[in-house]
Amino acid sequence: MNDFLDGKVPAMWVNWAYPSLKPLASWFDDFLERVIFMRAWIEEGMPMSYWIPGFFFPQGFKTAALQMHARANGLEIDKLTFRTNVMHGLIETVKEHPETGVIVHGNFIEGARWDYKKKMVEDMEPKIAISQFPVIWLEPIFEVDLKLERTYECPLYKTSQRRGELTTTGHSTNFIMMMNLPTDQNPENWIRRGAAMLCMTDE
Amino acid sequence: MYESCDAKPREYKKMVFALAYFHAAILERRKYGAIGWNERYEWMNSDFQCSNAQLLLFLAEQPEVPYIALNYIVAQVNYGGRVTDDRDIRTMNSMLRKYFCPEVMNDNYKLSKLEMYYAPPEGTFEQLNEYLSGLPLDEDPEVFGLHSNANMIYENNVVKDFMGSVLLIQPRLAAGGAAKTPEQICRENAQAYSARVPANLNRETAHPDVFKFDDNGKPLALGVFLGQELERFNILLNCIRHSLV
Numbered sequence: 001m002n003d004f005l006d007g008k009v010p011a012m013w014v015n016w017a018y019p020s021l022k023p024l025a026s027w028f029d030d031f032l033e034r035v036i037f038m039r040a041w042i043e044e045g046m047p048m049s050y051w052i053p054g055f056f057f058p059q060g061f062k063t064a065a066l067q068m069h070a071r072a073n074g075l076e077i078d079k080l081t082f083r084t085n086v087m088h089g090l091i092e093t094v095k096e097h098p099e100t101g102v103i104v105h106g107n108f109i110e111g112a113r114w115d116y117k118k119k120m121v122e123d124m125e126p127k128i129a130i131s132q133f134p135v136i137w138l139e140p141i142f143e144v145d146l147k148l149e150r151t152y153e154c155p156l157y158k159t160s161q162r163r164g165e166l167t168t169t170g171h172s173t174n175f176i177m178m179m180n181l182p183t184d185q186n187p188e189n190w191i192r193r194g195a196a197m198l199c200m201t202d203e
Numbered sequence: 204m205y206e207s208c209d210a211k212p213r214e215y216k217k218m219v220f221a222l223a224y225f226h227a228a229i230l231e232r233r234k235y236g237a238i239g240w241n242e243r244y245e246w247m248n249s250d251f252q253c254s255n256a257q258l259l260l261f262l263a264e265q266p267e268v269p270y271i272a273l274n275y276i277v278a279q280v281n282y283g284g285r286v287t288d289d290r291d292i293r294t295m296n297s298m299l300r301k302y303f304c305p306e307v308m309n310d311n312y313k314l315s316k317l318e319m320y321y322a323p324p325e326g327t328f329e330q331l332n333e334y335l336s337g338l339p340l341d342e343d344p345e346v347f348g349l350h351s352n353a354n355m356i357y358e359n360n361v362v363k364d365f366m367g368s369v370l371l372i373q374p375r376l377a378a379g380g381a382a383k384t385p386e387q388i389c390r391e392n393a394q395a396y397s398a399r400v401p402a403n404l405n406r407e408t409a410h411p412d413v414f415k416f417d418d419n420g421k422p423l424a425l426g427v428f429l430g431q432e433l434e435r436f437n438i439l440l441n442c443i444r445h446s447l448v
Contacts, residue, residue: 004392005385006370012446016439028396031439035401038436041429045410056435060428067424071417111238111350129352155290162237163288175290191297192348194238 018056019158021202049094049103053199058176065102069140081146082138084180094135101140107133112195120182121152151180152190156197205328210263213325218258220322221302224314226251228347229298235353236360241288254281274303316345397447403437
């Protein structure tokens with residue numbers, strides 16, 4: 001139990017947990033928050049907004065949410081995808097369930113930031129490499145209707161490590177999904193800047 | 204080498220400079236960790252030499268500079284052969300496209316957001332060296348396409364590594380006297396955490412809508428997902444609870 005002295009998460013816990021780079025104290029706080037979120041979902045029913053970073057397997061959440069829409073409307077799931085609609089604030093601003101799809105919250109952005117006024121990705125403020133990202137409405141649409149002009153296909157990762165690793169559950173990667181974020185620049189600038197969304201900070 | 208293309212000396216000088224810049228930029232990006240590359244790749248001088256040989260060949264054989272073919276062969280085949288992560292391949296292609304493009308033939312075209320980095324106008328090898336020696340030694344991450352904040356990320360990583368090493372070599376034994384032993388501290392920590400471990404998640408107390416079935420008698424997809432997450436949380440909860448006894 002030397003881990004306890006060093007403020008590290010015990011190896012046995014890590015073995016059964018989701019990827020996280022947080023030190024022990026904040027790891028535990030984050031863990032409690034996850035359990036609270038899950039318990040509220042179970043006992044109070046579907047939340048207005050889903051805390052994507054709280055899941056073990058967010059990739060599965062994305063598929064399930066799309067499947068819900070496909071089944072309810074008699075559509076083929078493999079013709080559907082999500083449109084990324086970035087909303088105007090953080091979780092406090094969510095007041096009702098969306099008409100279709102799901103609302104998700106709790107993400108961060110590194111290597112860029114969200115400009116609330118221009119409603120697009122912009123360069124970071126000096127000295128702030130990572131910042132909170134607003135709530136996103138994932139709207140199910142037909143894949144053929146997805147417009148990718150003037151958008152940066154921004155990867156969402158679980159942790160700042162970004163790289164995938166094979167886990168015992170067979171889920172192989174840190175990558176969750178692409179979010180299509182509006183930009184007025186050449187999207188390749190954001191690729192070179194390494195701009196990505198993350199589920200959590202390392203602190 | 205700089206003078207080795209008789210067919211298109213100006214084009215070659217521009218392109219070989221762009222290639223060298225690309226080589227240096229992708230190697231330097233590794234220093235910044237995951238914001239540079241997801242994985243750390245070991246590119247070698249042979250990747251450069253091979254790309255240079257093909258560049259010479261293409262310029263000698265073809266009437267125009269074949270930018271698309273060169274981008275493909277250098278980014279995807281030569282350097283890309285070592286790249287395993289999908290998102291890194293995308294980054295690699297974007298990096299090279301910035302340098303291997305028709306605009307690079309324009310003497311005013313900049314290779315980064317900074318003014319002083321460009322493929323110099325056609326000249327001698329000595330003139331090239333002169334230009335290079337005028338470049339700053341202390342590079343802004345912008346040189347490699349990254350934002351200046353990347354330096355801060357790099358410094359944070361260095362400090363974290365350093366602190367990790369310091370912790371490793373710290374003595375474990377307390378100095379005696381009234382100080383607590385490591386065992387005592389551990390036990391107290393474990394008790395404090397133990398008291399905070401919540402109860403397991405429970406399907407029995409679920410809201411009626413959560414695990415319900417749709418009109419076709421199938422369980423809701425999000426309910427199935429929730430059920431799987433619930434199992435994983437309970438396994439972790441049990442693990443933590445048992446380890447703190």
